[in-house]
Amino acid sequence: MSFATLGLIEPLQRVLAELEHHTPTPIQRQAIPAVLAGRDLIAAAQTGSGKTASFALPLLQKLNAGTPASANRVRALVLTPTRELAQQVADNLRTYGRHLSLRILVAYGGTSLNPQMMALRRGADILVATPGRLLDLYGKNAFRFHELQMLVLDEADRMLDMGFSRELQEILALLPRQRQTLLFSATFSDAIRELAAGLLYKPQQVDASPRNTTVGTVKQWLITVDKQRKLELFCYLLRKRHWPQVLVFAKTRKRVDELVTSLKYQNIGTDAIHGDITQAGRLAALRRFQAGTVRVLVATDVAARGLDISALPLVVNLDLPVDAEGYVHRVGRTARAGAAGEAISLVCADEAVQLNAIETLIGKLLQRREIQGFEPKHAVPITGPNKRPPSLKAMRNAGNKTGVKKKRVRAPKGAPASKKKPGGKKPGPRGPLGQTLGQKQWIPKRHTVEPTG
Known part of the structure; x- marks a missing residue:
């Protein structure tokens, strides 16, 4: 046709x-x-x-x-x-x-x-x-x-x-x-x-396509890492994998500025787009990125819709978006008009709920990887399409690498029972009106009666 x-x-x-x-x-x-x-x-x-x-x-x-x-x-x-x-x-x-x-x-x-x-x-x-x-x-x-x-x-x-x-x-x-x-x-x-x-x-x-899905030509996967090491990991991957050009999404303006400062310190051509930058500055940053004079463009979700960059090879989610639909639009900045592309997400344990929502929306389980030297101390709970969101208890247990709740160790049989009561400290003596007495003797408070005229 x-x-x-x-x-x-x-x-x-x-x-x-x-x-x-x-x-x-x-x-x-x-x-x-x-x-x-x-x-x-x-x-x-x-x-x-x-x-x-x-x-x-x-x-x-x-x-x-x-x-x-x-x-x-x-x-x-x-x-x-x-x-x-x-x-x-x-x-x-x-x-x-x-x-x-x-x-x-x-x-x-x-x-x-x-x-x-x-x-x-x-x-x-x-x-x-x-x-x-x-x-x-x-x-x-x-x-x-x-x-x-x-x-x-x-x-x-x-x-x-x-x-x-x-x-x-x-x-x-x-x-x-x-x-x-x-x-x-x-x-x-x-x-x-x-x-x-x-x-x-x-x-x-x-x-025209399955509802709320990403383009099939985008290769999507994630790297589990602790939140405090995300910036360090991104800089490591940028050097190690020699990415020619990459669009990075962060959750907040502060996170954008942190990454931009770190990359510029390493003499890597970087620009930013977020709400605190004037419209003229945002358009200028986009033009430099499209022209190839800037290697890394870091943005908040204001750029998740509306950036049409031809032949963009890679999108990196430094932070997962708050809503799952935002992930679809972020990933859509690459693999446009039938081209191939790649989308990588750096995910920490705190983002398990967002990850579960994303995988449920797109109907696919994102492949997980770990980078040697950046293995997370706090494991990301297991997620997947149509799974129940991780509970708070699972999030707390994420600190245990295996994700298994630690069992309480009981005293062996025959051991003397503890004399402490579960209520805590034993209450002291009470005064005539029920007040608890300390080490000093309780003295009733004097009340002064005002004259009635």
């Missing part, structure tokens, strides 16, 4: 040929005809499987057939959870639509508001935005939704998560009821699917 059989117009087929995209992916084969037919859509596909083109191509084609946007008006809105993803989607839309006369704008926080307001004065056929900045611009009367025809929620699971639910509800209340709504993501829980179905009209559901 070719893109021509999907009903795409000649300018879009031409740009796909220029990009050497000749065969549509499974998600594209199912989603593009449905969007062109005007159907609302809930689409799930693995990260790196061509999700963006699945809505970008038909979106461009439908808008090209209509009239251009009026001043301060928006014809199509694409919402994304992160700035990086917003910029990436806007870049893809401009690339696919370079033979069309459509005005595509992007708006996100961390940058000045005025340039974005000025750009919206002429209107936008497509506006790609994060929820917070979109509401800021709307509050400043930068645009209105009277001409809106299409709404796209990219990474819809995060958009419908608790962190974005309030902003999303505010935005939906501003939009026209008659519109086409598309939800795309790599991970969808059943609860989110039910919630999403309430936003759409008779939606068509597309599952």
Whole structure:
């Protein structure tokens, strides 16, 4: 099957040929005809499987057939959870639509508001935005939704998560009821699917791959190590295995800064991406990494979605993510567009619950390894798909290498019984009101009666 059989117009087929995209992916084969037919859509596909083109191509084609946007008006809105993803989607839309006369704008926080307001004065056929900045611009009367025809929620699971639910509800209340709504993501829980179905009209559901899974071309495994030695182990592996380029995910900004400081001390080209870095700084770090001038890019989960790095060979999880879905998106930064990749996780005993949730979500047991000289003193409890999460007792017993609870040693028969009672110290004598007496004699407290007048 070719893109021509999907009903795409000649300018879009031409740009796909220029990009050497000749065969549509499974998600594209199912989603593009449905969007062109005007159907609302809930689409799930693995990260790196061509999700963006699945809505970008038909979106461009439908808008090209209509009239251009009026001043301060928006014809199509694409919402994304992160700035990086917003910029990436806007870049893809401009690339696919370079033979069309459509005005595509992007708006996100961390940058000045005025340039974005000025750009919206002429209107936008497509506006790609994060929820917070979109509401800021709307509050400043930068645009209105009277001409809106299409709404796209990219990474819809995060958009419908608790962190974005309030902003999303505010935005939906501003939009026209008659519109086409598309939800795309790599991970969808059943609860989110039910919630999403309430936003759409008779939606068509597309599952182009097994739900909440990682790409089969990614080799995934983990190394068990104590938490205190994770940074040391990563630096050792970077030197020993001569990794040419690696994307590292850490849980917190502090952990990112710790690893960056350590690597720079060893004269290893390193950059960081996290919430405390300005948007300009984050984009500059990403450009240096994509250009190959930086060997290691360390990031928090703000980069788990939206980083499209071609031929990235390796992703390392310095810390496991809090939610299992985050693991799928992290791993999806490698092995994109059918390429091969590798994902390594450094796991300590404290992360057994997260590991169990990840293996249950992806339906596979991650192979465990130990590195000589870095064997953990605190064993990681046994986990696996559909296993019950490790209990607190198992976590406490992780300090024992075998994971077996130590038995209490009983006194041999015939040994004299202990005179100590289980209650602890024997209480001393008590005073006339039941107070416990110490070594000093108990003296009753004097009470002064106030005069009543």
